[in-house]
Amino acid sequence: EDKVVQSPLSLVVHEGDTVTLNCSYEVTNFRSLLWYKQEKKAPTFLFMLTSSGIEKKSGRLSSILDKKELFSILNITATQTGDSAVYLCAVLPFGNEKLTFGTGTRLTIIP
Template sequence: EDKVVQSPLSLVVHEGDTVTLNCSYEVTNFRSLLWYKQEKKAPTFLFMLTSSGIEKKSGRLSSILDKKELFSILNITATQTGDSAVYLCAVVNAGNNRKLIWGLGTSLAVNP
């Protein structure tokens, strides 16, 4: 059965710290991996990764995919209180239905 596992489930850091969030997957017919940030309600799209070793970067956030070891990491440098959110990882199964398989998320709290 396809699954996506995120770790840690919860993380508390101080402003200015750097954090690394992990997402590992076992999915037949992998197509792509997506990262979302969910604050109050609607998840907002961060990155889509399809190729190994190519870093995607947006400001203080960056992400990379390793298709051999079946995982991705999301890095946030110089964290701010506004980074506090649940970070969700989802993998697209490239089979007939192209389903999104979601992880449970990592809850990040950044304290001032």
């Protein structure tokens, strides 16, 4: 059974701090790893990672995948209050289209 574990479960930091969110996984026939930001209802797509060592970057957010050690990290630099959300990691295997989600990391940014 595919499995995704995220850590920490919650994180509270001050505005301007840098945070690193972790995601480890076990999946048969790995296809891609996805990061989402969920503020109210809908998860908003952030990154899709398929290859090890290639950093994806969007503004203050970046992410990288290690397929040997089976984990990914999501970095957010110079955090802002608008970054407060639940960040979800999910893996997608080949052979079916079923995403397996982690439990998420709840990030709170204090002004």
